[in-house]
Amino acid sequence: MTTSRSTAFSYNYAIVCRVPRSFADRGTPADGRQIDYEEARAEHRQLVDTLRKCSLNIIELQEDEDYKDCCCVEDCAVVIGGTALITRPGLKTRQGETKEIRRVLKSDLKLRIQEINDGTATLDGSDVLFTGKEIFVGIGRNTNTQGAQAVAEAFPEYMVVPIYIDRIRALHLKSVCSMAGRQVIAISNSDDGMEVYKQIKMRAQFSYELLKLDSEAAANMIYVNGRLIDRPREEIGETCWSVLDEKIMNPRHQVSIRELERARVTLTNLVLLVNKEKRARKIVSNLQDDDMDRYATIKTLK
Numbered sequence: 001m002t003t004s005r006s007t008a009f010s011y012n013y014a015i016v017c018r019v020p021r022s023f024a025d026r027g028t029p030a031d032g033r034q035i036d037y038e039e040a041r042a043e044h045r046q047l048v049d050t051l052r053k054c055s056l057n058i059i060e061l062q063e064d065e066d067y068k069d070c071c072c073v074e075d076c077a078v079v080i081g082g083t084a085l086i087t088r089p090g091l092k093t094r095q096g097e098t099k100e101i102r103r104v105l106k107s108d109l110k111l112r113i114q115e116i117n118d119g120t121a122t123l124d125g126s127d128v129l130f131t132g133k134e135i136f137v138g139i140g141r142n143t144n145t146q147g148a149q150a151v152a153e154a155f156p157e158y159m160v161v162p163i164y165i166d167r168i169r170a171l172h173l174k175s176v177c178s179m180a181g182r183q184v185i186a187i188s189n190s191d192d193g194m195e196v197y198k199q200i201k202m203r204a205q206f207s208y209e210l211l212k213l214d215s216e217a218a219a220n221m222i223y224v225n226g227r228l229i230d231r232p233r234e235e236i237g238e239t240c241w242s243v244l245d246e247k248i249m250n251p252r253h254q255v256s257i258r259e260l261e262r263a264r265v266t267l268t269n270l271v272l273l274v275n276k277e278k279r280a281r282k283i284v285s286n287l288q289d290d291d292m293d294r295y296a297t298i299k300t301l302k
Contacts, residue, residue, distance in 0.1 A: 008132035009182065011224055013274040014051045015073055015104060017061040019044050019260075022068035026263040039259040044071060047229075047270055050253045054227045056273075059104060067097045071260075072269040074174075075124040075142075076101040078151060079274050080135075084111045085154040087123040090142030101272070109276050114154040116147070123147030126172035126269055127165075131179060133206045134158055138173025138196075140165035163199045168192040174268050176216055179223045181250065186211045188219040211247060213240045220266040224273060228252045231267070 024037040048058055064070045069091075076098045078085040084105040086098050105111045116123065127138035128151060135158050137148040145162070152160040163173055169192055170176045176193040177200075180186035185200070187193045189212045197210070213219045218236035222229040232254040233241040244252070257267060 009179070009223055011273040011275045012057055013059060013109065013276055014056040015059045015061065015101065015272040015274065016048055016270060017071045017073050018063040019071045020063035020065045020068055022065045023071065023263065026068045035262055036259050043257050043260050044270065047255045047257070047267070050229055050255050051271060053253060054225050054229070056224070059108070061100055061104070067094065069094055070097050072265060073101060073272045074126050074269050077105060077272055078125050078128045078154070079105070079111065079272060080130055080155055081275065082112055082277065083114060083154060085114045085151060086116065087125050088116050088121055088147070089124050090122040109274055111274070111276070116150045118146045118150065121146035121150050123150060124172060126174050129173055129177065129179070131185070131206070131208065132182065134204065135160045136163050136173065136200065137161070138163045138165040140168070142172065159205050161203045161205070163196055165196065168195055170216065171264050174220060175266055176219055178220050178268060180211050180221055180228060180248065181223060183207070184209045184211055186213055186219045186221060188216040189214050190216055193219060211243070213243060215240045217261065218244070220268055222267055222271065226250055229255055229267060232256050
């Protein structure tokens with residue numbers, strides 16, 4: 001392993017998209033109150049400011065009122081190293097969102113672009129969890145088996161592990177789990193989260209530490225450049241806050257998305273992270289080869 005090659009979870013660009021006014025009509029909030037557009041925009045600006053504090057150059061796209069979900073840029077591409085796979089979101093009404101993302105990744109950032117050739121494939125980026133050594137793909141309402149196969153073809157140097165989420169209530173795989181550190185997976189202690197955990201434990205090829213959290217909101221976080229972006233204490237509860245405060249040694253930043261969350265948006269939904277180098281190189285994991293076993297060892301942080 002050489003230090004000249006890029007490291008997993010190190011990024012220099014963050015692509016975001018402004019919240020459109022049409023976002024206020026996104027879905028039907030459970031409380032019957034329309035989403036507060038101005039508050040959602042303010043939360044999004046706070047996230048952008050926080051991303052800048054994490055040593056990221058921000059590429060902010062203009063909102064498109066024809067696509068009320070356009071601020072959820074993570075669903076439009078899977079980017080690992082110098083390669084970007086353009087997705088095909090499960091909702092047909094969202095598939096036009098990938099056009100501007102493709103242009104930025106190809107023309108502005110000069111990444112290698114991979115397209116999905118199978119017309120039956122669907123893939124949301126929020127169903128893809130890159131651990132640094134392997135890729136978990138949630139197969140359910142938005143991503144199908146053909147979409148997972150497209151990920152495997154785009155990134156042949158990594159094992160792609162299917163996680164079946166068709167029977168859980170969560171919208172995406174990363175709605176219940178995310179990376180909280182180089183070898184740490186944060187996961188919700190909910191029924192949905194535990195179903196995902198059992199599959200990860202059974203199918204993962206590498207060892208991870210597991211950080212169980214009582215709140216699904218707490219289990220979705222952004223790990224970038226040695227920092228963690230998570231939710232405020234009042235949005236994840238005192239118990240989850242105490243666990244993160246005790247177990248996470250990296251610098252942490254809090255971002256409120258209480259209003260955005262009413263449309264089932266998560267922190268990771270809102271950003272597409274890119275590591276652009278003058279010469280694209282393979283991502284180097286921080287996990288060691290001796291971590292590999294026939295069955296992964298998933299340790300719970302105590």
